[in-house]
Amino acid sequence: MIDRRQIYQDFQAAFPKERLVKMTLTQYTNLERQNSFCYWVESKTYDLGSIWGGSSYKFGIYEYRNKPNKNDSRIVSNDKYAWYNKYDKQTADEAFAIVRSTIFKIAEHAGKGELEAIEKIDELGDAYKWKIAFLYSDETLIPVYKRDMLVKLASYFGMSVTNKTKISDLQRFLIEQKGEKDLFEFYEELLNIVNELDSSNMEHKIWLYAPGENASKWDVCLSQNIMCIGWDDMGNLLEYSSKKEMATKLQDIYGKPGSSFKNDSLALWEFAYEMQVGDIVIVKKGQNQIIGRGIVKSDYTFDDSFSDFKHVRKMQWTNVGEWETVGKNVQKTLTDITKQPDSVKSLEKLFENKSQKQYWWLVASPKIWSFSKTPVGEIQDYTLYNDSGNQRRVFQNFIDAKEGDVVIGYEATPVKQVVAIAEIAKSADGQKIYFKKIESLLNPVDYSVIKDIPGLSGMEFLKNKNGSFFKLTKDEYNILMKLIRGGNPMHNPQYSETIFLDNVFIKSDEYNKLRNLLLAKKNVILQGAPGVGKTYSARRLAYSIIGEEDRTKIEFIQFHQNYSYEDFVMGYKPKEDGGFELRRGVFYNFCRKAQSDPDKKYFFIIDEINRGNMSKIFGELLMLIEKDYRGEKHQIRLAYNDEYFFVPENLYIIGMMNTADRSLAMIDYALRRRFSFFDMVPGFDSDGFKKYQENLDCDAFNRVIDAIKALNVEIAKDDSLGKGFCIGHSYFCNQESIDDMWLGNVIEYDIAPMLREYWFDNDKKFKEETDKLLSLIK
Structure with missing residues (x-):
């Protein structure tokens, strides 16, 4: 449930009336989407009545990202701001002085209930000035600001409305209808009335929509509750009177006078003029995937505060997920599919049962059972009654949970982290409820992060932690999933041996040797001269074995002479407020991550491995990295905290060392015994490099490469150098x-x-070889 009163109070705290007279132009309008007065009034208080739509002109003065249309006589602009021409002011500061004074007058009149005085103010548009009035009215106005909506509501309650009826009269009439009801509860009733009236009077359209190429803007759409499209250079679409005018502008923007821009102009026109509040939008990704569904909640607006995709409408996203379609999606950004009943029926069917999905927060006590150690896919039962035979707290939650509902898995003290995602596998049968773990979180989310997020402050769990099974709202679930996906992305690009050989210039048989060597030994060092691609190859070798570019399964560090056990495994570190605390190191944490996901391979990559003191860095773990000492049966007790620890069998270590660095001593025996060494050599003769060279088609480049290959032969023969210096x-x-x-x-x-x-x-x-190379390009 939206806490509208809290939003109202948050606005009052951010912009109290007494501060308005000293408000600066930067505080009023800026391109940072979080803190300006304009952003607060339009977006952050959206749930206190919408003024969404139209253009930024409504603010009187605004900071722009794209220069306004110079032919628009309504607006004057400098190199940063645009403001109403009717103010008859030459500078932004002078124009803002009028706007600021007007806002303060509106706030003063609103506080005194002087609605007729507000009615007479014409420096700002009606919807904007009446929303400001509401925000400073001490809840004595209705949070509805557009005349057509006020007329609709007043007529519903029996008021005889004419064209001469003033907004102040409409407001007073509706306040009378409120009676003793709480203002925001009454506002909720008004919204329901409007929705019912709209539903009975309008047949809503169905749209198929692509949020950027490969759904690149979908995260923005979800986080901002919007839909957005590109073509930003068009500016405000409400300034165009026809699709033809839009097409002509597109021809001019892209320098293609012969192109029709039929589909582009149609999408823009429909988005601005034909789409209506209440329409259904189905979101596509690629040719065969649907990722969401929502309801249009606002008129069109051109929002210059976005860096791109500035054509925007507010949305209520009702379904978020991934569904495969039977046929291919159309390629256009926006398509009206209302008159394709078979397609609409097929798409809407995807969301059946999804719209009823519920969201839950399940607490596991590590002293009794571990959510993180439960295998993915395993079905776990949970009793509805405690050991004393009493019903568990919030017993109704256990009854309400249905098969297919989503469960966020949280481990209590001492872990205090979200560690897994599960689903209800079977509804309660009177004694137990059953859930199935569907994902382990490799990067858990800490309670300390969750508790400080305003949008989660109303969670059942945070209000009273006594209990184990708590309800989540859809908004709470979305916030939590955004946190979870920040460190645990769902999909990664595929990566294969073929891609590796295209990216890394070594021969196919050498790749197979290296891959098999790493899988067998578990510890490999790539050694070679600078420029043979050791670091580049290490990451891609890991990706090729994993099968995808999954960065969560790779850790990369670089050794140096001061690197220590305390950095690598664990040690005491100073705290900001004084004293010391025991902190776990990068290798410890990565081993724990790999332990929690034993069926997947993890890769720990160490650059400049020979620059560190291996015995000092690994300590007692130096033995455990050996292939024959992996796994829980070989666990040992750590020096700092007596904790039992082991290096998992699914962890592979790739080190890199530079054979041409004369400053380093020979690598010590302890390191050499535990690693296999693979020589990385120049890849000029690999198929991949030959293909790259052929595509460049440059004679000078070919001559230089031939000379470098000949020079490498010289270097390899030199007794003081050798192959490691090629x-x-x-x-x-x-x-x-x-x-x-x-x-x-x-x-x-x-x-x-x-x-x-x-x-x-x-x-x-030196001079002879250098001059020889330079002469090849002269």
Whole structure:
């Protein structure tokens, strides 16, 4: 349930009336979407009556992101602000002085109940000024500001309304109808009346909508409760009088006078003019997926405070999920499918039973059972009565839960984290309820984060933690899922051996050797000269084994001479308020993550592994990383807290070391015994690099690559150097085209300094090889 009174009080705290006279232009309007007066009145207090729609002109003066139309005689602008021409002011500060004074007058009149005085104010538009009046009226006005809606409600209650009936008279009449009822409860009644009247008088349309390419704006739509489309350079769509005028503007914007822009102009026109409040919007992703459904809640507006996709309507999203469609979705951004009854019926059927889904918060006590250790897919029962035979607290929740409902799994003290997502597998049978764990959270969400989020302050669990099974509202669930998905994304791009060989320039048989070596040994070090792609290859090797680009299953760190056990495993660290606390290190945390998901592979990547003191960093865990000492049966007690700990069998370690670094001593035996070593060599002869070279089609590039390959032969033969000093291919990668300047810079500033270090005692050799390379591009 929306707490409208709390929103009202929050606004009063943010902009008390006494502060209005000192409000600055930046406080009034800015492009930061959280803190301006305008943003508060239009968006943050949206549930106190909507003034959504139209353009930013209604604010009198506003900061813009895109320059307003210079042909619009209503507006004057400078390089940052636009304001009403009717103010007859040359500067933004002068114009804002009028706006600020007007707002203060409205607030004063509202507080005194002087509605006729507000009626006479014409410096601001009606809806905007009446919402300001409500916000400073001490709840003596109705939070409805548009005349047509006020007329509709007044007529419903029996008022004889004419064109001359003033908004002040409509407000007074409706306040009389409220009687002794709470204002916001009465407002809820008014909204229901309007919805019923609208439903009986209008046949709503059904729209199929794409929120950006591959649904790229869907998260924004959900978080802001909006739908939005692009073509921002068009500006406010209400300034166009026809689809033809829109198409002409699109031709001008994109420099394509011969293109019809038929579909684009149709989408824009329909979004601004034909879509109506109450229409149904079904959201698509790609050709075969539906991801949501909602109801249009506002008129169109051009919101310049968004960085892109500024054409916006407010939405109430009723269904969020993923559903596969039988046929292919149309490719357009917006399509009216109202007259396609078979398609509409098929799509609406996807949401059957989904609209009745409920959301729950289940608390597990780690002393009794662990939500995090319960295997995914396992069905768990939960008794409706405690050990004393008494009903569990909020017993009705257990009765109301139905099969298919979503459950957020929370572990109580000492864990105090959301650790899993589950679903009700079977409704209560009188003695037990049954749920199935469907996902382990690799990155749990802390209670400390949840308790401080305003939108979750009304959670049953937060109000009274006594109990185990609590109801969540849809809004609460959406906020929690946004937190969860921030660290636990649902889908990752697929990644295969073929993609690896396209990205990483090594030969196919070498890839298979490396992959099999890592899986068998569990610990591998990639060694080679700078530029052979060790770091680049390590991540992609992990992705190729996982099968997708899942960053949650990879941890990347770099060793250095000061890296310690306290950083890596655990140790005491100073606190901000003084003293010390025991903190767990990156390897400890990653091992725990892998332990909680034993069926999946995890990869710990260490760059510059030979720069750290392995015995000092790993401590007692140096033995546990060995293949034969993995798993719980080999657990040992940690030095700092006597906790039993083991390195899981599904964790793989990939190290990287630079063989051309003369400053490092030989790698110690302890490290060498526990790792296999794989030589990374320049990939100039790999199929992937040859394909890359062929696509560039540059003679100078080809000559330089041939010379580098010949130079590598020289380096390999040099007794003071060897294969570990050969020049890698990565210096020449990731280019779509090549020119002589770029090639010269690579040779002069990347290759030459390396050759200088190689032949530091042979200036003639250094100069000879460098000049030879530079001569190839002259």
